[in-house]
Amino acid sequence: MKLILTIEVEDIKKIMIKYKLICVDCNLSFDSWFASSKEYDKLKKKNFLNCHNCNSLRVEKTLMSPSILKTKNNQIKISHVKKYKNIKKTLKEYKKFIKNNFKYVGENFVNEARSIHYNKKKIKKGIYGSASKEDIKELREEGIETETIPWFEDKSN
Numbered sequence: 665m666k667l668i669l670t671i672e673v674e675d676i677k678k679i680m681i682k683y684k685l686i687c688v689d690c691n692l693s694f695d696s697w698f699a700s701s702k703e704y705d706k707l708k709k710k711n712f713l714n715c716h717n718c719n720s721l722r723v724e725k726t727l728m729s730p731s732i733l734k735t736k737n738n739q740i741k742i743s744h745v746k747k748y749k750n751i752k753k754t755l756k757e758y759k760k761f762i763k764n765n766f767k768y769v770g771e772n773f774v775n776e777a778r779s780i781h782y783n784k785k786k787i788k789k790g791i792y793g794s795a796s797k798e799d800i801k802e803l804r805e806e807g808i809e810t811e812t813i814p815w816f817e818d819k820s821n
């Protein structure tokens with residue numbers, strides 16, 4: 665049995681929203697970024713929002729329309745987002761399993777997959793590596809089935 669896996673390095677984009685906040689006590693206005701409008705409400709409710717100047721908790725959102733920032737996942741700090749952490753944990757375990765059970769061939773994935781297919785090369789472990797969507801399509805046309813899974817780039821790993 666041969667197992668061939670492709671990994672897809674996803675550039676997961678996260679949308680952040682910027683609100684202009686104003687302190688009712690000292691009148692200071694400042695910008696703050698949130699993962700969503702719900703996050704703002706949540707932080708506000710839990711009294712996690714305070715004025716940078718006088719520490720007052722009476723900080724309000726101004727009526728200005730929020731700006732939106734699209735950033736790469738690994739460039740932003742995400743706090744108070746439990747869901748995100750759970751997904752990351754699952755993907756990490758996923759990754760660990762693949763690392764232990766498959767051989768990493770990196771950019772050579774397409775060549776390696778073909779050599780296994782055509783030369784009937786005997787392999788103990790399946791392989792994984794990166795391939796473009798076009799490569800995967802070509803492989804499929806040649807009768808080489810691959811699985812594509814999302815991959816999490818993790819610098820701490």
Ligand SMILES: [Zn+2]
Pocket residue numbers: 687688689690691692715716717718719720
């Ligand atoms: Zn203040």
